[in-house]
Amino acid sequence: MLKTVTTWLAIIATATVFLPLLQPAKAQSIFESDEVALVFCAYVRDNQTQRLQRKLRDLRIRLRDIYSHIRCNNATLIQFAVKNRANDIGRFIARSVNLNDLKEVGDYQWMHEQNLLDSPIGETISARFNP
Template sequence: MKGFGTARKGFVTTLSAALVLASGSVGAQPMLSSFGDDMALLFCSQIRHNNSYDFRNKLREYRLRIRDIYPRVRCNGETMIQFAQRNGSFDIGRFIAHSVLIDDLYEVGDANWIRQLPEQNTIRQAIEERLQQVSQ
C-alpha cells in the first residue's frame, strides 16, 4: 500500500508541477483564471483516463469551450492532443482534435507534430481530416 500511495502522490505532484496555464484574456472566463492549475489538472486527468464524458461535463459546468482553453493548457509540457496520444486516450484525443480551432492546431504545433505518428493513428487522421476541410 505504501508504494501505491507514493507512486500516486508522485504522479499528481509531477503532473501538477508540469501543468502550465498561460495567463491571458479568455473572453469572459473568470473561472479559468481563478482555478488555474487546478482546472488544468482536472482536464489533464480526464484526458489521461480517456474520460470524454466528464471532460465535456466539466466544460459545460464551467461554461468553457475547448477552443478557449486548448492553446493555454499543457499537460506534462505537452498539448492536450499530444498528452492524449502519449496516454493512449484516443477517444478524447479525437474529440479535442475535432473541437479546437484549426489556427490553434498550427499555433501550438500539433498540425506539424502529427507527421511523426503512423498514418493509421486515429488522432492523426482526425487532425488531417480537419486540415483537409480547410484546404478545400
Template sequence: MKAIVLGTLMAAVAATGATFSKSAEANELALSLCTYVQGDDTMRMRKKLRDSRVRVRDIYSGIQCNGQSLLQFAMSNGSQDIGEFIVGRLSVDELKSSGDYEWAQSNGHAGSPIAAAIKERAGL
C-alpha cells in the same frame, strides 16, 4: 479617516482574493482536463467544460499537460476518443497553427487516429 482606510483595505483584500480565486479555478480546471485526457474520459471532460462555462477552443492554447498540448498529451497516452473529441471542438485555423500534426509525425504518432482526424479536419 479610520473608516476610509479600513474600507480601502477591505476593498484591496477582496480584489486580491478574487484574483487568487480565479487563478486557483483556472489551475483546477487545467488539472482536471489533463486528468480526463489521460484517462480518455470524454463524458467527464464535457461535464467539466459545461460546468465551468468554457469551450475547448477558448482555452486550448493556454493548457499544457506535462509540457504538451492537450492533443499531444492525448496521443502520448493513447486517449483516442477524447483526442478526436478535442479535434472536433477546435477551429481549423487553430489545428493548422498549433503544430500538433507536425509533432505527431515527428514523434511516431503519425498513424494515430487523432493525427488522422487532425489531418482530415484541417485539410493537411
C-alpha cells in the same frame, strides 16, 4: 438640518468612489487556474470524454477558448492524449479545437514529425486539415 444632509451626501459620494477600491481582488481567471488544468489532464489521461464535456459545461467554457493555455507534462492536450493512447478524447479534442489553434500550438506538425497521422487522432486532425 442642511448641514447634516450635506454631510451625509458627502459621505455617500466618498464611499461610492472608494468602495470599489476596498473590494478584494478577483479570483484568478478560470483559464489560468492550475487546478482546472490538472482536472482536464486527468480526464485526458483516463480517456474520459463525457467527464471532460460535463466539466466544460459546468464551468461554462468552451475547449477552443482554453486549449492553447493548457499543458499536461509540457504537452498539449492532443499530444498528451496520443502519449496516453486516449483515442476517444483525443478525437473529441481534435474536432473541438479551431484549426488555427492546432497550427499555433504545433499539434499537426508534431503528429507529422512523429509519423502519427495514421493513428486515430492523427486521422481526425488530417481530415480537418485536408478535407
